[in-house]
Amino acid sequence: MNEKLKNHNLKGYELKGIEPARLDVYRLSVSYGNYNALDNITFSINHGERVAVIGPNGAGKSTLFKALIGLISPFKGKILIHGQPLGYHFDCVAYIPQREEVDWMFPVTVRDVVQMGRYSKSLRFKRRFKQDDSSEVDDAMKQMDIYSLADRPIGDLSGGQQQRVFIARALAQRPHIFLMDEPFNGIDVITGDIIWDLLDKLKQESVTVLIATHDLNLASQRFDSVILINKEMISAGQSSKVFTKENLLKAYGQQIMHIGNSIITDQCCPREIK
Amino acid sequence: MINWLLAPFAYEFMQRGFFASLIVGTICATMGCYVVIRSMAFMGDAMAHAILPGVAIAYILNGSLAFGALIASIIIALGIGQLSKIARLKEDTAIGILFSAFLALGILIISTIRTYAIDLSHILFGNILGVSRNDLIFTSVTGCIVLLFLFIFYKEFLIISFDRVYAKAVKIPVEFYRHFMLVLMALTIVASIQTVGVVMVAAMLVTPAASAYIITRRLPSMMAVSCLIGILSSTIGLYISFYANVASGAAIVLTATIIFLAVFLFSPKRGIIWRKLKRI
Numbered sequence: 001m002n003e004k005l006k007n008h009n010l011k012g013y014e015l016k017g018i019e020p021a022r023l024d025v026y027r028l029s030v031s032y033g034n035y036n037a038l039d040n041i042t043f044s045i046n047h048g049e050r051v052a053v054i055g056p057n058g059a060g061k062s063t064l065f066k067a068l069i070g071l072i073s074p075f076k077g078k079i080l081i082h083g084q085p086l087g088y089h090f091d092c093v094a095y096i097p098q099r100e101e102v103d104w105m106f107p108v109t110v111r112d113v114v115q116m117g118r119y120s121k122s123l124r125f126k127r128r129f130k131q132d133d134s135s136e137v138d139d140a141m142k143q144m145d146i147y148s149l150a151d152r153p154i155g156d157l158s159g160g161q162q163q164r165v166f167i168a169r170a171l172a173q174r175p176h177i178f179l180m181d182e183p184f185n186g187i188d189v190i191t192g193d194i195i196w197d198l199l200d201k202l203k204q205e206s207v208t209v210l211i212a213t214h215d216l217n218l219a220s221q222r223f224d225s226v227i228l229i230n231k232e233m234i235s236a237g238q239s240s241k242v243f244t245k246e247n248l249l250k251a252y253g254q255q256i257m258h259i260g261n262s263i264i265t266d267q268c269c270p271r272e273i274k
Numbered sequence: 275m276i277n278w279l280l281a282p283f284a285y286e287f288m289q290r291g292f293f294a295s296l297i298v299g300t301i302c303a304t305m306g307c308y309v310v311i312r313s314m315a316f317m318g319d320a321m322a323h324a325i326l327p328g329v330a331i332a333y334i335l336n337g338s339l340a341f342g343a344l345i346a347s348i349i350i351a352l353g354i355g356q357l358s359k360i361a362r363l364k365e366d367t368a369i370g371i372l373f374s375a376f377l378a379l380g381i382l383i384i385s386t387i388r389t390y391a392i393d394l395s396h397i398l399f400g401n402i403l404g405v406s407r408n409d410l411i412f413t414s415v416t417g418c419i420v421l422l423f424l425f426i427f428y429k430e431f432l433i434i435s436f437d438r439v440y441a442k443a444v445k446i447p448v449e450f451y452r453h454f455m456l457v458l459m460a461l462t463i464v465a466s467i468q469t470v471g472v473v474m475v476a477a478m479l480v481t482p483a484a485s486a487y488i489i490t491r492r493l494p495s496m497m498a499v500s501c502l503i504g505i506l507s508s509t510i511g512l513y514i515s516f517y518a519n520v521a522s523g524a525a526i527v528l529t530a531t532i533i534f535l536a537v538f539l540f541s542p543k544r545g546i547i548w549r550k551l552k553r554i
Contacts, residue, residue, distance in 0.1 A: 069443040091444050097437075106311060106436050107493050116433055120444045153491035169440075 022047045022208045023068075023177060027077035030063055036231060037063045041077070043227050043236040048206030050199060052219035052226045052239075056252050059230045061212035062098075065179045068210075069095045081177065091120040093177045094170035099162060099186070104155045110165050111150040114141055117172030140171035143201075145194055160191030167198065178202065178209040184218070196222075216243065282516045290410050291402040291469070295508035295526060298466040299482070301417040302475065303504030304424060305462040306483030307497050308455060312435050316366055317354065319476040320373035321456075322463050324350035326380020326472065329397055333387065340412055343464045350376055351456035400471030402512070402522035409468050416465035420458050431455060432493060470523040481530040482507060485537040503533050 028041040038060040045051055053061050066072050068079060070086050070093075079086045081093065094117075117140065118133045141147040144164040149157060154165060163183060170178060183195055202209055210227075213219060219226050220239035228234040228242050230251040235242040282288040309318050328346025332339045350372050358368035384397075396404070405413075424431065434441045434451050441448050459479075466475045486500035511526030518525075539547050 066439075070445070071439060071442050093443070095439070095443055097439060101439065102437065107487065107491055107496050108432075108436060109492055112432075112492065113436075116437070116440065119429065119433060119446075155491075 022082060024078070024080040026080070028067060028079060029076040030060070030067055030072055038067070039232045041229060041233050043233070045208055045210070048203055048208060049224045050203060050209045051211070052223040053210055053212045053229065054216060054219050054226050055229045059251070061229070062181055064229070065095055065181055065210070065212065068179060069093050091173060092175050093179060094173045094175035095179045096166050096170050096181065096183060098181045099159060104162065107153065109151050109153055110141065110146055110157070111137065113154060113165050114168045114172050117169040121174070136174070137172050140168040143171060143198065144168040158188065159186055160188040163187050163191055164194060167195065176207060178207060180209070180211045182212055182214070184213060184215065282513065287403050287405070288516065290405045290407070291522065292512055294405045294410055294413050294469045295402060295512055295522070296505055297413050297417045298469045298478065299504030299508035300501050301420050301462050302466055302478035303482040303500040304421060304497050305459055306479040307486065307493065307500050308431060308435060309459070309479050310483040310487050315480045316369050317351070318459060318463070318479040320354065320369045321347040321351055321460055322472050322476045323373055324376035325463065325467060326397065327376055327383055330380050330383035334383070340464050343467060344460055346376065347460040347463055348457060351460060352453065397467070398472050399521055400467065400469050400474060400523040402469050402515070405468055413465045413468065416461050420461050420465070423458055427451070427454070470526060474523040474527045477527040478504065478530065481527070481534050485534040488537050488541050503530065507533060
């Protein structure tokens with residue numbers, strides 16, 4: 001654990017257990033020119049926790065994920081994985097992009113894409129694919145139920161199947177931390193079920209999972225904890241403590257309504273929150 | 275028939291021209307696959323035209339034309355990246371500015387040379403029949419270097435082309451490989467200029483690869499088919515050039531275009547005729 005970090009008083013975010021937490025984010029700020037995409041984000045996540053990252057459109061959820069896989073530099077603050085700064089570990093964080101970010105007409109098959117997941121583990125130095133690499137790839141495809149589609153070009157698949165290809169690539173990477181950006185957007189029921197089976201399995205293997213989502217109800221029901229951000233840190237912890245009226249107003253402003261016990265957010269017309 | 279096919283090879287310059295065009299067909303077609311899937315067609319066009327001032331200056335200084343061409347096309351490739359970054363312009367705008375500037379500069383310099391018209395047309399359209407022994411050696415060596423690097427760094431080039439974000443996340447130096455690819459493209463262009471010329475090399479970088487893109491669904495098979503089309507176009511084009519007595523570069527490019535049209539019309543999966551038939 002970093003000395004400087006230890007000396008600070010991390011209210012509500014202290015570490016549990018003996019081992020350093022899997023993921024610590026401390027006072028993370030990212031700005032593009034004069035625009036602050038993320039300001040002073042601090043949280044800590046334990047091994048195997050399933051965490052929902054919640055916030056309105058443009059709250060910086062994707063920016064946060066990109067920072068966690070080292071795509072954003074420079075940033076202010078600290079990101080520690082197993083107590084070590086970003087870049088110390090080779091590829092223990094896997095990121096599953098939103099479907100819109102991919103060129104689906106690219107001439108690659110399902111297997112080609114999933115094999116890319118083994119790049120850091122074997123291809124970079126050995127340049128060759130070994131037996132255990134291809135069984136790793138096969139396992140990942142089977143787990144996502146796309147093994148029968150292995151030799152099909154990715155452009156031929158349905159939206160849900162395409163999503164599963166990228167999850168399989170991340171699985172082949174054997175990461176300690178999974179980052180998924182809106183995985184439940186526009187997918188079929190089967191894919192949804194497969195993703196939830198996977199999430200349960202990852203939990204058993206104590207793989208940490210962070211999922212960016214719009215769905216507050218899902219976040220409060222099926223996740224260990226939630227992180228609520230809107231460019232700045234609003235709250236982190238158990239959903240019952242985080243989803244207070246005050247916090248939600250802070251995050252969503254006038255876009256949110258309480259009706260009895262249910263929460264409704266208006267996502268179609270996000271407004272500037274001052 | 276056999277006599278007809280063998281007749282051109284009675285001339286030594288035809289043999290050399292034939293080998294040169296086979297090599298050009300292969301490397302342009304392979305490199306072209308990246309040009310097509312990375313949407314760099316305009317960049318290829320610009321790099322090809324940008325060699326003009328390099329060639330002209332080398333001509334005046336009595337230096338190596340190929341070396342002058344290489345330097346000029348690398349300068350424009352890196353210049354485009356820097357200009358679009360620093361001036362915050364879209365890449366195609368930066369290409370448009372530098373491309374025409376280099377072309378104008380090249381013509382300006384060439385116009386100071388007496389034998390202006392002949393020299394210019396050789397550079398623009400190539401002169402396959404004027405391929406010397408040294409030219410052929412240069413083209414072969416350069417071509418082998420390009421193919422070798424494309425083969426060795428296949429995985430990296432594939433990953434940075436398909437998914438930049440993932441490439442960065444697994445710590446592939448994306449910018450390094452992007453520039454590396456531009457240098458390989460410059461080498462491809464320089465190796466091809468003698469045979470097909472500035473104007474045609476841009477077409478050879480795009481047309482065979484685009485035809486292959488329509489038929490195939492994986493990068494390795496796309497490269498293989500693209501090479502096949504490149505070689506086929508070179509061969510057929512040369513025969514047409516020999517018997518019809520027309521410019522060789524133009525004949526090669528038009529053959530490639532006809533193959534593209536055939537593929538575009540008749541391809542089982544994406545061809546328009548089949549799609550129309552299926553609807554009926």
